[in-house]
Amino acid sequence: xxxxxxxxxxxxxxxxxxxxxxxxxxxxxxxxxxxxxxxxxxxxxxxxxxxxxxxxxxxxxxxxxxxxxxxxxxxxxxxxxxxxxxxxxxxxxxxxxxxxxxxxxxxxxxxxxxxxxxxxxxxxxxxxxxxxxxxxxxxxxxxxxxxxxxxxxxxxxxxxxxxxxxxxxxxxxxxxxxxxxxxxxxxxxxxxxxxxxxxxxxxxxxxxxxxxxxxxxxxxxxxxxxxxxxxxxxxxxxxxxxxxxxxxxxxxxxxxxxxxxxxxxxxxxxxxxxxxxxxxxxxxxxxxxxxxxxxxxxxx
Amino acid sequence: xxxxxxxxxxxxxxxxxxxxxxxxxxxxxxxxxxxxxxxxxxxxxxxxxxxxxxxxxxxxxxxxxxxxxxxxxxxxxxxxxxxxxxxxxxxxxxxxxxxxxxxxxxxxxxxxxxxxxxxxxxxxxxxxxxxxxxxxxxxxxxxxxxxxxxxxxxxxxxxxxxxxxxxxxxxxxxxxxxxxxxxxxxxxxxxxxxxxxxxxxxxxxxxxxxxxxxxxxxxxxxxxxxxxxxxxxxxxxxxxxxxxxxxxxxxxxxxxxxxxxxxxxxxxxxxxxxxxxxxxxxxxxxxxxxxxxxxxxxxx
Numbered sequence: 052x053x054x055x056x057x058x059x060x061x062x063x064x065x066x067x068x069x070x071x072x073x074x075x076x077x078x079x080x081x082x083x084x085x086x087x088x089x090x091x092x093x094x095x096x097x098x099x100x101x102x103x104x105x106x107x108x109x110x111x112x113x114x115x116x117x118x119x120x121x122x123x124x125x126x127x128x129x130x131x132x133x134x135x136x137x138x139x140x141x142x143x144x145x146x147x148x149x150x151x152x153x154x155x156x157x158x159x160x161x162x163x164x165x166x167x168x169x170x171x172x173x174x175x176x177x178x179x180x181x182x183x184x185x186x187x188x189x190x191x192x193x194x195x196x197x198x199x200x201x202x203x204x205x206x207x208x209x210x211x212x213x214x215x216x217x218x219x220x221x222x223x224x225x226x227x228x229x230x231x232x233x234x235x236x237x238x239x240x241x242x243x244x245x246x247x248x249x250x251x252x253x254x255x256x257x258x259x260x261x262x263x264x265x266x267x268x269x270x271x272x273x274x275x276x277x278x279x280x281x282x283x284x285x286x287x288x289x290x291x292x293x294x295x296x297x298x299x300x301x302x303x304x305x306x307x308x309x310x311x312x313x314x315x316x317x318x319x320x321x322x323x324x325x326x327x328x329x330x331x332x333x334x335x336x337x338x339x340x341x342x343x344x345x346x347x348x349x350x351x
Numbered sequence: 352x353x354x355x356x357x358x359x360x361x362x363x364x365x366x367x368x369x370x371x372x373x374x375x376x377x378x379x380x381x382x383x384x385x386x387x388x389x390x391x392x393x394x395x396x397x398x399x400x401x402x403x404x405x406x407x408x409x410x411x412x413x414x415x416x417x418x419x420x421x422x423x424x425x426x427x428x429x430x431x432x433x434x435x436x437x438x439x440x441x442x443x444x445x446x447x448x449x450x451x452x453x454x455x456x457x458x459x460x461x462x463x464x465x466x467x468x469x470x471x472x473x474x475x476x477x478x479x480x481x482x483x484x485x486x487x488x489x490x491x492x493x494x495x496x497x498x499x500x501x502x503x504x505x506x507x508x509x510x511x512x513x514x515x516x517x518x519x520x521x522x523x524x525x526x527x528x529x530x531x532x533x534x535x536x537x538x539x540x541x542x543x544x545x546x547x548x549x550x551x552x553x554x555x556x557x558x559x560x561x562x563x564x565x566x567x568x569x570x571x572x573x574x575x576x577x578x579x580x581x582x583x584x585x586x587x588x589x590x591x592x593x594x595x596x597x598x599x600x601x602x603x604x605x606x607x608x609x610x611x612x613x614x615x616x617x618x619x620x621x622x623x624x625x626x627x628x629x630x631x632x633x634x635x636x637x638x639x640x641x642x643x644x645x646x647x648x649x650x651x
Contacts (some may be wrong), residue, residue: 099626108627224612285622297596
């Protein structure tokens with residue numbers, strides 16, 4: 052399974068970066084291959100200062116070794132070897148009318164002393180963070196998510212949509228990071244799902260990513276915008292930073308377990324503002340976004 | 352003691368904001384009075400878009416009530432009433448040659464069921480975060496800190512300077528946030544120090560703040576700078592954000608105990624950049640700063 056999934060994310064990284072370069076039309080991905088001293092490494096691909104993408108990363112990694120202390124506590128085990136691989140991407144477009152997107156698909160294995168697998172699961176998801184709300188874009192993104200889920204189990208979309216809203220909740224602001232999508236974790240054999248069924252589901256979602264995101268980019272990337280639109284985008288990007296540094300378990304786990312800092316923090320936006328007590332005008336498009344973030348809704 | 356110290360920080364807030372407005376010459380502080388539903392409140396004063404100060408806050412608060420759960424765990428007590436007051440300030444100058452400064456002076460009391468004080472202490476400090484290193488500025492700041500300490504105890508400066516370097520360590524970057532200053536906490540009656548002696552010490556440091564910082568501002572505020580200098584400043588401000596949101600106990604405590612978010616996050620800089628894997632040129636002024644941040648040194 053680990054070879055099967057790692058092959059998949061290698062190919063998916065190629066597919067996604069090739070397509071995004073085509074969409075951007077100017078910038079190309081810069082690649083950094085890195086090694087993890089304790090075992091494994093990754094292939095980080097970064098795009099900066101494009102026509103469309105101001106900053107973004109589409110990264111894969113496959114790491115293994117002794118389970119770090121923080122994970123031992125999390126999983127309640129003493130000592131174990133582990134393997135983990137995944138693809139993580141974040142794209143911050145330049146145009147405030149094009150949403151930021153995040154996605155991640157990952158696989159994890161734990162072994163006993165004889166090297167037998169004692170635990171394994173998939174996790175991941177994809178979610179959208181607009182600066183200006185186009186309801187049809189939110190619906191499009193969620194409909195693609197739902198279609199990928201529905202091929203496997205009718206309960207997946209409502210369940211994983213709710214978990215996404217719960218997870219990307221910026222608690223200290225009392226608002227969502229964005230308009231959500233899918234979030235799932237600890238996907239293990241249970242009921243009628245084998246690991247191979249979960250593999251089929253996770254790769255179905257991975258394969259849906261470009262269909263979920265690219266049409267929105269194409270539709271909004273040429274809308275003209277003012278400095279005021281940019282200011283709002285940069286202020287909202289501040290909330291993105293706050294979520295990732297204060298609440299995001301993946302980021303904090305990476306920072307506290309000596310992960311590759313630059314690959315982890317590629318998720319942070321290029322230009323960001325913090326303005327004291329910023330409040331959008333009543334009835335403005337900016338306020339309309341906040342209303343939806345403060346009370347996540349159904350998009351399908 | 353609580354009335355004595357709260358009177359002091361009220362006056363100190365006036366003294367500091369009056370002087371900073373004079374230094375700025377354009378912007379004035381905007382005041383927000385706020386109430387804490389569970390007891391107490393604060394007086395937030397924010398300066399934005401000045402000649403000198405791009406963003407900053409000089410805030411006081413005095414809060415009381417039942418000890419929040421997070422503090423119960425911290426102090427190992429079941430139930431208790433508490434009172435806490437303090438002044439917190441952060442100033443982010445526009446000119447990259449003028450350093451950011453942070454300071455805080457605070458007092459805390461805990462009570463038993465009869466309202467008797469069962470614990471009380473002072474805490475605080477002040478520290479400097481330059482974007483370009485002027486060794487004479489770092490020495491000036493530390494010498495003022497040392498002079499304030501030396502009037503009370505010759506061990507204070509070396510001890511609290513070291514604790515400052517330890518506290519403001521951006522562990523995931525393996526570098527200090529800035530060039531340090533003073534950090535002290537849990538200052539209680541012990542050895543030859545009464546609470547009144549600690550009050551005298553803490554207010555001595557508070558009174559030294561303007562002497563420590565303003566001469567540096569006056570000396571550097573008119574240096575001309577380029578967009579490259581600004582870019583470096585904004586990238587370094589990103590490290591400031593990372594420290595405050597990932598490591599700073601005061602910020603995290605505030606965010607997780609329903610503090611007034613806008614008063615807590617006034618510490619975040621106005622314009623910030625994250626650039627993937629940014630490395631200063633060999634032998635540049637930017638690299639010279641990093642050398643000092645990676646290995647804190649003596650400035651007196």
